[in-house]
Amino acid sequence: MQTKILIRSEIIEKLKEILHGEQYVSSDIEVRSNYSRDMTEQVAPGLTDVVVLPENREQVQQIVLLANREKIPIIPYVAGANIGGLTLPTERGGITIDFKRMRRVIKIDRENKYIVVEPGFTFGDLRRLFDTEIPEFRYSFPFSPPYTSVGINALLHGLGSLSVLYGSADNFINGLEVVLPTGEIAQLGNHAINRGEYWYGRSPLPDLCGLFIGMQGTTGIATKISLQLLDRPEILTHFAILPKDPLDFFGDWVHDLDKLHICDEIGCGYFPPKVAHGLLPQDMIDLMAKLMFMLSKGRNTKIMKKLWAFIKKLPGKPFWYVKKFSPILARKLPPEDEPFLIVGATIGANNKKLFKAKVKTLKKFMKKKEALMIRPDDFGELKPAMMSILDLPAQLPAFFDLKGGGLTWVGSYVPPSRVAEGVERCKEIIMQNGLFPIGVLRPMKADHYFVLRFIISYNSIDKEEIERVKKTLRGICEVVLDIGGVPYKMAPWAAKLTWEKGDISFYKLLKKVKDMMDPNNIMNPGKLFVLNEDEIKRKEAEETQ
Amino acid sequence: MGLEDVKEWLHYCGRCNSCNYIYRDYRNSCPAFTKFFFEPFTSSGKIWMALDLYQGKYDWSPSIVEKIFSCTLCGNCTVQCQQEAGKHALEIFEALREEAVERGLGPLEAQKKILEYINEVDNPYGDPNENRFKSVPEEYFNDDADVIYYVGCTSAFRETQLFEAVIPILQKLGVNFSLLKEEVCCGSPLITTGQFKAARRLAEHNVKIINEHKAKTVIASCAGCLRTLKAQYEKKYGLKIDKEVLHLSEFLARKLRALKKLYKGKKKPIEIATYHDPCHIGRHVGIFEEPRKVLNSIPGIEFVEIGRNRDNAWCCGAGAGVKIGLKEWAVEISEDRIKEAEETGAKYLVSTCPFCERNLRDARDALNSSLEIIDLCQLIRKKLE
Numbered sequence: 006m007q008t009k010i011l012i013r014s015e016i017i018e019k020l021k022e023i024l025h026g027e028q029y030v031s032s033d034i035e036v037r038s039n040y041s042r043d044m045t046e047q048v049a050p051g052l053t054d055v056v057v058l059p060e061n062r063e064q065v066q067q068i069v070l071l072a073n074r075e076k077i078p079i080i081p082y083v084a085g086a087n088i089g090g091l092t093l094p095t096e097r098g099g100i101t102i103d104f105k106r107m108r109r110v111i112k113i114d115r116e117n118k119y120i121v122v123e124p125g126f127t128f129g130d131l132r133r134l135f136d137t138e139i140p141e142f143r144y145s146f147p148f149s150p151p152y153t154s155v156g157i158n159a160l161l162h163g164l165g166s167l168s169v170l171y172g173s174a175d176n177f178i179n180g181l182e183v184v185l186p187t188g189e190i191a192q193l194g195n196h197a198i199n200r201g202e203y204w205y206g207r208s209p210l211p212d213l214c215g216l217f218i219g220m221q222g223t224t225g226i227a228t229k230i231s232l233q234l235l236d237r238p239e240i241l242t243h244f245a246i247l248p249k250d251p252l253d254f255f256g257d258w259v260h261d262l263d264k265l266h267i268c269d270e271i272g273c274g275y276f277p278p279k280v281a282h283g284l285l286p287q288d289m290i291d292l293m294a295k296l297m298f299m300l301s302k303g304r305n306t307k308i309m310k311k312l313w314a315f316i317k318k319l320p321g322k323p324f325w326y327v328k329k330f331s332p333i334l335a336r337k338l339p340p341e342d343e344p345f346l347i348v349g350a351t352i353g354a355n356n357k358k359l360f361k362a363k364v365k366t367l368k369k370f371m372k373k374k375e376a377l378m379i380r381p382d383d384f385g386e387l388k389p390a391m392m393s394i395l396d397l398p399a400q401l402p403a404f405f406d407l408k409g410g411g412l413t414w415v416g417s418y419v420p421p422s423r424v425a426e427g428v429e430r431c432k433e434i435i436m437q438n439g440l441f442p443i444g445v446l447r448p449m450k451a452d453h454y455f456v457l458r459f460i461i462s463y464n465s466i467d468k469e470e471i472e473r474v475k476k477t478l479r480g481i482c483e484v485v486l487d488i489g490g491v492p493y494k495m496a497p498w499a500a501k502l503t504w505e506k507g508d509i510s511f512y513k514l515l516k517k518v519k520d521m522m523d524p525n526n527i528m529n530p531g532k533l534f535v536l537n538e539d540e541i542k543r544k545e546a547e548e549t550q
Numbered sequence: 551m552g553l554e555d556v557k558e559w560l561h562y563c564g565r566c567n568s569c570n571y572i573y574r575d576y577r578n579s580c581p582a583f584t585k586f587f588f589e590p591f592t593s594s595g596k597i598w599m600a601l602d603l604y605q606g607k608y609d610w611s612p613s614i615v616e617k618i619f620s621c622t623l624c625g626n627c628t629v630q631c632q633q634e635a636g637k638h639a640l641e642i643f644e645a646l647r648e649e650a651v652e653r654g655l656g657p658l659e660a661q662k663k664i665l666e667y668i669n670e671v672d673n674p675y676g677d678p679n680e681n682r683f684k685s686v687p688e689e690y691f692n693d694d695a696d697v698i699y700y701v702g703c704t705s706a707f708r709e710t711q712l713f714e715a716v717i718p719i720l721q722k723l724g725v726n727f728s729l730l731k732e733e734v735c736c737g738s739p740l741i742t743t744g745q746f747k748a749a750r751r752l753a754e755h756n757v758k759i760i761n762e763h764k765a766k767t768v769i770a771s772c773a774g775c776l777r778t779l780k781a782q783y784e785k786k787y788g789l790k791i792d793k794e795v796l797h798l799s800e801f802l803a804r805k806l807r808a809l810k811k812l813y814k815g816k817k818k819p820i821e822i823a824t825y826h827d828p829c830h831i832g833r834h835v836g837i838f839e840e841p842r843k844v845l846n847s848i849p850g851i852e853f854v855e856i857g858r859n860r861d862n863a864w865c866c867g868a869g870a871g872v873k874i875g876l877k878e879w880a881v882e883i884s885e886d887r888i889k890e891a892e893e894t895g896a897k898y899l900v901s902t903c904p905f906c907e908r909n910l911r912d913a914r915d916a917l918n919s920s921l922e923i924i925d926l927c928q929l930i931r932k933k934l935e
């Protein structure tokens with residue numbers, strides 16, 4: 006490993022001055038190495054030179070001014086768990102700014118329904134805030150570990166538990182305070198006009214927040230982020246739906262389900278039973294696998310539905326009986342690698358009448374579609390275990406435990422009309438490469454676009470497997486682009502494939518904006534802007550022809 | 551033992567950071583993370599560092615040793631991590647320490663004194679070991695006793711009020727007990743600072759004198775001693791104590807009926823007490839309910855639970871050599887616990903470990919808090935007066 010520090014020692018001394026001492030500045034090799042890797046298969050071409058932990062905007066500004074003057078790269082960092090390799094340094098090294106000390110809630114405005122937070126504020130912090138101080142609100146929680154940044158998730162177009170209604174998390178951004186690559190501070194959003202009194206939205210001003218959304222930290226650093234809070238309905242319940250045929254579901258009736266406008270969330274998990282190990286009791290996993298297996302075999306659906314209807318009529322909780330009989334049911338289990346689709350549908354309402362009407366509509370719809378619908382009360386004693394999966398933020402130990410610490414993905418937004426095809430083709434690629442598919446899918450913003458995300462769990466020290474993983478990811482990315490989709494939080498290699506596929510005029514304008522904002526190319530280099538001059542010219546020539 | 555022995559777990563951590571926060575509660579769980587923030591101070595960051603070191607990506611250095619030894623080995627991360635790898639985190643951290651010592655880089659300078667003193671006088675405080683039971687009457691050494699009371703160095707040489715509280719309680723309960731004249735340090739401060747080879751002699755000696763005694767039960771009032779006798783001797787050296795080893799709180803919980811009788815006629819005004827779970831008997835051994843049972847049985851005590859409790863308890867900061875190696879930092883960790891205890895409105899912050907008690911008291915003094923830091927046995931003795 007090349008461990009040489011590329012920046013001058015005076016720079017490190019200057020950083021110590023800015024941060025008032027040595028405690029929050031480190032160029033120790035073990036620190037640099039820790040910050041120069043992540044859980045994915047991507048290998049950073051270099052090591053970061055120094056890691057700093059600023060406490061406030063002023064310190065961030067001083068660091069950026071110094072870096073810009075010295076033309077030193079800056080890599081913004083909170084958890085390093087973006088799965089796009091977005092916090093990995095390049096061969097230029099640089100200064101990694103870790104925002105863990107900037108974790109405060111700056112403002113809670115109950116009347117105008119927003120919070121202003123620092124970049125280090127995490128989903129765990131937000132969950133605790135809801136649980137202890139503002140239970141009347143909710144937010145769109147991603148299907149990810151609790152200790153990732155709420156603000157960064159929004160800036161990176163993250164998806165969440167309210168995406169079905171509101172789309173990706175950038176839609177929740179009311180305004181930003183940013184430190185530009187040249188060191189100036191800018192306020193973006195309506196609070197810029199009312200001098201910071203109300204951070205309530207971006208309209209009707211020209212939307213300059215777009216200069217930072219989806220830009221992967223290449224145009225500046227957000228030091229304050231205002232995010233919309235949503236009213237939490239008084240009644241909120243999750244239902245599990247087991248569709249008979251996954252492709253039929255994605256190709257057809259998930260869109261009909263969304264059209265009913267009764268669900269606050271429709272989240273789809275498409276994964277093999279072994280992924281659930283550690284999350285649910287084993288007999289429950291076996292049972293669910295068996296249920297899904299039987300359902301997928303069509304001819305058994307009617308028997309299953311009749312059996313289910315019979316069990317539900319018996320006194321007590323249905324899953325008590327099912328648990329008793331599960332050893333028989335699960336006697337011949339389907340293959341552990343075979344993925345099945347389980348859909349979580351959340352219904353919320355502010356009164357019982359409305360809630361009941363929505364549930365009735367859902368039940369009627371499920372009957373028509375011949376899907377098995379399980380209410381949370383049906384789980385009986387297993388309810389806490391079942392609900393814990395949906396009790397966001399999520400923790401998914403099996404993802405890491407299954408293979409050995411490696412986790413990566415291609416996440417994408419695709420046209421709803423092509424999602425079924427995407428699922429089928431991605432699944433095939435993954436299985437052909439000897440890996441198993443873990444799909445997270447969801448209609449977004451009233452089914453205007455759709456999440457197609459396949460996660461790959463792998464052994465992080467198995468070189469041969471890592472090569473298969475890389476091949477698989479590339480294959481998935483090609484499918485995404487082929488069906489009209491676009492990868493999100495795209496890793497540099499995926500960005501290259503994306504720009505190669507796209508209209509070069511988009512990339513050129515984006516690059517022009519970047520060059521104007523960051524003339525010394527200090528902000529998170531190596532991300533997003535991955536085409537060189539020759540490649541741009543070649544693309545232009547191809548398009549002219 | 552070194553990284554070779556734990557290599558199969560070094561690559562399993564995906565660093566989701568869940569180890570740094572309490573599961574589904576989201577308050578901080580890791581003292582080193584809360585103070586230092588940099589990834590290699592955290593559980594997952596240390597595991598990644600261990601993998602780097604095992605793979606030889608860079609050389610060992612004093613800054614690595616600093617990160618390894620600033621951990622209190624409280625084990626909170628092992629509870630919060632939902633992965634299989636998390637269950638092996640303490641083994642990995644101990645292996646890092648042992649390897650640091652093997653390479654002559656560890657432990658921290660101040661912690662080296664522990665070995666010096668133990669080699670000289672069989673205890674980490676440097677006092678002559680003959681002073682361990684200097685003022686103890688001969689009648690407390692009884693070859694026919696049913697129960698051995700293993701006092702431990704901290705109670706014998708520094709926090710003597712604990713030892714002085716335990717003896718009358720055992721006497722009033724009519725327990726036929728004995729101290730061990732040849733008791734030496736259990737070795738905990740050596741084992742937790744990576745000097746486990748040097749502790750073998752102590753383990754062999756203690757196991758020998760305990761096993762030679764006729765008693766069927768060994769009790770310890772120090773959480774660190776308890777863990778070492780009960781779990782570490784066998785795990786580290788394959789040495790087994792052939793008697794039941796109990797913490798004093800467990801022993802008293804079994805004698806609750808008799809204890810309650812002693813309180814008769816001793817009604818006192820109601821005072822609020824909260825309880826700090828020492829890591830060594832809590833997370834490391836699983837003793838959570840017994841101290842609470844005993845505490846709840848004391849007349850005039852209203853027990854109120856502290857915010858982070860049982861296996862989520864915030865570490866006092868004294869463990870794994872941190873109190874010796876990084877004094878100020880140890881007290882800083884404890885200050886958080888004092889503030890948390892104050893939120894309960896308690897008069898007493900009760901513990902079951904003299905080492906925790908000492909550090910909590912230092913933090914209490916630093917904060918000018920009026921909390922009374924007291925061991926469970928001292929509180930019982932007080933209420934029996």
